[in-house]
Amino acid sequence: DGGITQSPKYLFRKEGQNVTLSCEQNLNHDAMYWYRQDPGQGLRLIYYSQIVNDFQKGDIAEGYSVSREKKESFPLTVTSAQKNPTAFYLCATARDRGSPLHFGNGTRLTVT
């Protein structure tokens, strides 16, 4: 079954802890993206990757880190340096840089 899997669906962490969100795809897409969504706002780009072992910062990369060691996987780490980490995080993939984005079902992170 082809698709994009984000896990877990809900994540709770204490302030000061790093946390890693998982994104796996079996669509054989080259490009992968992480977006952050806050209530009443559009999606904002955190990081993206066009090929394995390469990634670029988006508009709001501060306090986040990523890796792309495999084509299928693009995990996002929310570090303790991120001032307002509570949000809905969406992973997306695209066949290539100019193709439409396809989204996973998101991870809702709550930090208290």
Place this chain on the structure above:
Amino acid sequence: GQQLNQSPQSMFIQEGEDVSMNCTSSSIFNTWLWYKQDPGEGPVLLIALYKAGELTSNGRLTAQFGITRKDSFLNISASIPSDVGIYFCAGQRTGNQFYFGTGTSLTVIP
């Protein structure tokens, strides 16, 4: 980063009515996309537009790529309860990232 202006912010309509929403940008885009998002889920792609003036349909949905390349429109005909959700537009200049609108929240009253 750039965010697109989407209007209206919210709509409350009776079942069976038609819906129109639009998205505007200060920049020219080469691709416009429209997505629908249900609560707690990821956005689902509805329509992709690649050419100025293009009009594309997907069932009861019709979207247009504005002639100026700075706007796009989405129409939903004969709305039904399952149309409820948030609709997002997204624009891209070739080779660059996609920029998203702030969303239009649609409520359909049976």
